[in-house]
Amino acid sequence: MVGRLTIGRERFAEVEQRMREIVARADEERSRFLELADRDAQVFEGYMTAFRMPRETEEQRSVRGAAIQEASVAAADVPLEVARRAVDLMEVAAEAAATGNPHAASDGVCAAACLHAAAHAALASVRINAASMSDAATSSRYVAQADALRDQADRVLAAAEAAFTGRLSS
Numbered sequence: 001m002v003g004r005l006t007i008g009r010e011r012f013a014e015v016e017q018r019m020r021e022i023v024a025r026a027d028e029e030r031s032r033f034l035e036l037a038d039r040d041a042q043v044f045e046g047y048m049t050a051f052r053m054p055r056e057t058e059e060q061r062s063v064r065g066a067a068i069q070e071a072s073v074a075a076a077d078v079p080l081e082v083a084r085r086a087v088d089l090m091e092v093a094a095e096a097a098a099t100g101n102p103h104a105a106s107d108g109v110c111a112a113a114c115l116h117a118a119a120h121a122a123l124a125s126v127r128i129n130a131a132s133m134s135d136a137a138t139s140s141r142y143v144a145q146a147d148a149l150r151d152q153a154d155r156v157l158a159a160a161e162a163a164f165t166g167r168l169s170s
Contacts, residue, residue, distance in 0.1 A: 062122035
């Protein structure tokens with residue numbers, strides 16, 4: 001929204017090309033997020049299939065355990081990718097709020113806040129799937145990545161809010 005309300009306005013000619021890039025990136029990422037939602041549904045089905053596997057014999061329990069581990073990793077990978085993309089796009093939203101049409105800066109901070117919520121929700125999925133992992137080292141690696149992304153998302157949201165506040169008098 002910020003980019004679209006900035007492009008074509010003589011007052012913002014110096015940032016027009018960057019706003020065009022931001023609009024194109026946001027449109028592209030929207031498609032990627034929808035693809036990731038479909039992938040998340042697919043990996044969840046695989047996760048549920050692993051839990052439904054028989055477990056009467058030791059061999060079945062072993063096969064089931066390996067399947068659950070594999071499914072847990074797949075189920076953590078997708079939301080981790082969602083969170084990474086959301087945090088990356090938050091940076092772009094903060095930039096748009098800081099440099100685009102100041103009358104649309106609220107749209108930039110709103111986008112950052114929505115992406116922040118998406119990142120936090122995705123990271124909750126990462127953490128719950130990490131808790132299902134039997135390999136402690138793998139689980140710890142996912143939790144550490146989730147924690148780092150959460151911290152980054154919080155910092156970027158604060159920057160977007162500061163950019164917005166700075167534009168209020170523009």
